[in-house]
Amino acid sequence: MARELRRKTPEEALRECQAEEAVAHKGHLKIFLGYASGVGKSFRMLDEARRRHERGEDVVVGAVQPHVPPEVEPIIRKLEVIPLRTVGNGTAIDVDAVIARHPSVCVVDGLAYNNPPGLRNPTRWQDVRDLLEAGIHVIASINVQYVAELREQVKAITRKHVDQTVPLAFIQDADEIEIVDAPSVEPMEHSPDEQLQAPEYEERLSKLRELALVVTADVVDHQLNEYLECHGIQQNFGAHERILVCITPRANMQEMMEIAQMVAKRFHGELMVAYVKQPNISAADQSALDARLAIANAAGAHVEVLEGDDPAATLLEFARSRGITQLFVGHSQRTGLARLRGSPLDKLIWEGHGMDVCVFPQ
Amino acid sequence: MGYAAGVGKTYKMLEEVQELKAAGVDVVIGYFEPHGRKDTIAKTEGIEIIPRRKLDYRDSTFEEMDTGAILARHPQVCVVDEFPHTNVPGSERLKRWEDVEVLRAAGIDVLTTMNIQHLESLNDQIWQISGIRVRETVPDWVVQQADEVVMVDLTPRALLNRLQRGVVYERAKAERALQNFFREQTLAALRELALRQAAYEVEHRMVDEETGASSTDGAAVRPRKQHKILVFVTASPKTAMVVRRAKRVSDFLGAECFAVAVQPSGDLSGLPAADREAVERHLNFARNLRIETRILEGDDVASTLVDFGRRNHVTQIFLTRPRRKAWSPTFSRDPMQRVIDLAKDMQIVIVSDREPLPR
Numbered sequence: 001m002a003r004e005l006r007r008k009t010p011e012e013a014l015r016e017c018q019a020e021e022a023v024a025h026k027g028h029l030k031i032f033l034g035y036a037s038g039v040g041k042s043f044r045m046l047d048e049a050r051r052r053h054e055r056g057e058d059v060v061v062g063a064v065q066p067h068v069p070p071e072v073e074p075i076i077r078k079l080e081v082i083p084l085r086t087v088g089n090g091t092a093i094d095v096d097a098v099i100a101r102h103p104s105v106c107v108v109d110g111l112a113y114n115n116p117p118g119l120r121n122p123t124r125w126q127d128v129r130d131l132l133e134a135g136i137h138v139i140a141s142i143n144v145q146y147v148a149e150l151r152e153q154v155k156a157i158t159r160k161h162v163d164q165t166v167p168l169a170f171i172q173d174a175d176e177i178e179i180v181d182a183p184s185v186e187p188m189e190h191s192p193d194e195q196l197q198a199p200e201y202e203e204r205l206s207k208l209r210e211l212a213l214v215v216t217a218d219v220v221d222h223q224l225n226e227y228l229e230c231h232g233i234q235q236n237f238g239a240h241e242r243i244l245v246c247i248t249p250r251a252n253m254q255e256m257m258e259i260a261q262m263v264a265k266r267f268h269g270e271l272m273v274a275y276v277k278q279p280n281i282s283a284a285d286q287s288a289l290d291a292r293l294a295i296a297n298a299a300g301a302h303v304e305v306l307e308g309d310d311p312a313a314t315l316l317e318f319a320r321s322r323g324i325t326q327l328f329v330g331h332s333q334r335t336g337l338a339r340l341r342g343s344p345l346d347k348l349i350w351e352g353h354g355m356d357v358c359v360f361p362q
Numbered sequence: 363m364g365y366a367a368g369v370g371k372t373y374k375m376l377e378e379v380q381e382l383k384a385a386g387v388d389v390v391i392g393y394f395e396p397h398g399r400k401d402t403i404a405k406t407e408g409i410e411i412i413p414r415r416k417l418d419y420r421d422s423t424f425e426e427m428d429t430g431a432i433l434a435r436h437p438q439v440c441v442v443d444e445f446p447h448t449n450v451p452g453s454e455r456l457k458r459w460e461d462v463e464v465l466r467a468a469g470i471d472v473l474t475t476m477n478i479q480h481l482e483s484l485n486d487q488i489w490q491i492s493g494i495r496v497r498e499t500v501p502d503w504v505v506q507q508a509d510e511v512v513m514v515d516l517t518p519r520a521l522l523n524r525l526q527r528g529v530v531y532e533r534a535k536a537e538r539a540l541q542n543f544f545r546e547q548t549l550a551a552l553r554e555l556a557l558r559q560a561a562y563e564v565e566h567r568m569v570d571e572e573t574g575a576s577s578t579d580g581a582a583v584r585p586r587k588q589h590k591i592l593v594f595v596t597a598s599p600k601t602a603m604v605v606r607r608a609k610r611v612s613d614f615l616g617a618e619c620f621a622v623a624v625q626p627s628g629d630l631s632g633l634p635a636a637d638r639e640a641v642e643r644h645l646n647f648a649r650n651l652r653i654e655t656r657i658l659e660g661d662d663v664a665s666t667l668v669d670f671g672r673r674n675h676v677t678q679i680f681l682t683r684p685r686r687k688a689w690s691p692t693f694s695r696d697p698m699q700r701v702i703d704l705a706k707d708m709q710i711v712i713v714s715d716r717e718p719l720p721r
Contacts, residue, residue: 030517175519176517176519176520177517178515178516178517178520179513179515179557180515181512181513181514181515181560182512183510183512184564203568206564206565206567206568207568209564210561210564210565210568213513213557213558213560213561213564214557214558214561216515216557217554217557217558217561220550220553220554220557221554223550224547224550224551224554227546227547227550228547231547233547233719234719235547235719237487237490237491237547237551237554238487238490238491238716239487239491239551239552239554239555239558240554240558259709262615263611263614263615266614266615267558267614268558268561268562331702331706331710349683349684349702349712350683350684350686352683352712352714353714353715353717354714354715354716354717355714356607356711356712356713356714357711357712357714358678358709358710358711358712359702359709359710359711359712360709361706361707361708361709362706
């Protein structure tokens with residue numbers, strides 16, 4: 001997760017700001033994300049459609065689920081519905097009909113369906129992309145299980161493989177995402193399957209729920225950073241814990257990495273590792289360093305090799321540019337006269353404003 | 363749990379109340395703050411409201427939840443809006459969350475609302491994000507005692523629309539709000555914090571239920587060794603910040619947490635009055651967050667602290683940033699610097715100020 005949603009470099013952000021301006025005529029996408037059926041996504045989404053309709057917006061329903069919950073039915077009756085197309089055994093949004101009708105807002109319940117073969121797009125989210133390109137706003141719903149990049153994580157929780165998915169990038173690029181949260185017992189009350197009323201099922205739901213909350217937080221973080229960068233605001237809010245482990249060829253990396261990984265996991269944070277290139281290092285140090293960088297890579301950390309004359313200043317500059325909240329570094333080995341003017345560690349401690357500096361035994 | 367006024371917490375809570383009532387549950391409203399919001403007020407229809415208690419304080423009359431009347435009525439479920447509220451002086455309890463504890467102790471289930479900015483351990487981060495020092499806080503352990511925490515979400519854009527339409531506040535207040543707290547980036551950051559906190563609350567409850575067994579997919583990884591966090595308490599005003607951060611980290615890591623002050627006499631009598639008062643206040647603050655506190659005796663403050671840490675198998679010491687000495691860290695007498703130099707076998711965490719951007 002952390003690696004896919006890492007903070008962007010300023011150049012990437014600038015490119016995206018420019019790209020955004022170029023597509024100002026595109027429709028807005030708002031996604032309601034839930035963690036299971038029965039949490040009330042369809043209701044929340046259609047309730048918003050109803051309110052917009054009552055405020056005078058031109059709203060149509062482009063797709064509803066095959067089984068509509070009872071509290072949703074009266075809302076659908078108030079709205080204009082463009083029926084799904086039936087092709088063979090499958091159904092799909094009638095994209096041409098929606099584009100011809102050209103409403104202001106189109107409601108799409110269930111973003112992750114695959115279309116039957118022979119249509120303009122293989123999947124429903126691509127249909128939605130076409131509607132957006134045509135300048136139609138879309139409000140849509142999806143369960144966290146159907147995010148492509150989360151498939152493995154979801155499979156570990158549910159032991160089920162899903163083959164209809166939506167790419168994370170499509171969800172990240174939505175203009176708005178809103179989570180529909182509910183206690184884990186609520187979907188159970190709506191579950192038609194009696195066998196699933198067990199404690200394991202509740203735990204499974206809790207894990208999906210946690211995943212949905214974290215994914216939403218990551219998307220919000222991504223959008224927040226984009227907003228800050230587009231508006232040239234240099235501010236680190238620290239809402240997402242970002243840990244930077246600073247290594248040297250001699251650093252005792254094992255404990256630092258173990259704790260860094262645990263902290264990152266517990267805070268749902270992001271883990272980075274940085275090394276400031278040192279001139280003329282020995283062959284032994286170089287191979288020790290390579291081994292450490294390999295450990296960092298294997299741990300799934302984003303690894304950065306930096307260059308600069310002043311190691312402490314270089315690390316701090318990098319840390320600030322990436323919104324680091326916790327800087328991990330080894331205790332200084334220097335003593336006595338060598339420390340008269342302060343070691344690089346002393347500088348990190350004195351000047352590491354805005355981030356906690358965690359100093360580890362060597 | 364929400365992230366700002368107007369996201370729909372009370373509305374969502376009352377929706378649930380209507381469902382409970384329809385299912386035959388005996389539910390009452392113990393305290394409700396209408397804020398003149400029509401949709402929300404409509405949701406109270408048909409629900410019994412326990413009248414508020416009137417209290418006089420400094421020539422004004424205040425209204426508070428009537429906890430005694432709710433206890434006498436003893437419903438199955440009681441709705442209590444605005445959990446972090448501070449009661450007017452003269453009330454039986456200082457905080458509304460303490461009233462809620464009383465209701466729960468009597469076997470009454472409670473539904474309540476709060477925003478993320480009132481969580482004690484996030485106070486400095488909220489200050490950093492919003493430039494506002496929230497005074498009404500709820501200790502984290504109180505929220506952890508809740509059986510369920512549900513996130514009430516709304517996108518900042520939708521919230522700003524509501525504010526502009528006058529749904530949240532009347533016009534003058536809405537305009538002030540838009541210029542201060544309700545800026546898009548502030549709202550987004552608060553929302554992110556709330557989502558992450560909600561995820562933590564869900565995970566925390568699962569780990570508890572598993573009674574320490576590690577889960578199959580590793581989502582709830584237990585620390586391999588038990589962490590113990592030691593907070594160095596001094597008279598410095600930054601101590602509260604260190605205590606909050608240490609508590610938050612220890613909660614997330616499942617670690618134990620101690621807060622310790624060091625004095626040559628073993629008590630605080632040798633200190634100037636202002637410092638003594640400050641250290642006492644900080645120790646009290648730590649105790650209110652359910653951190654165990656100690657005052658150690660020792661002439662050499664730094665080595666006494668580090669020795670205590672070693673004897674008690676402390677893994678991490680939390681400190682404020684040492685004062686920078688222009689000439690040398692080696693001969694520094696700053697106790698923070700000395701702890702760093704003495705405790706090379708331990709993890710030291712120097713907690714940073716979290717400052718908002720100047721406007």
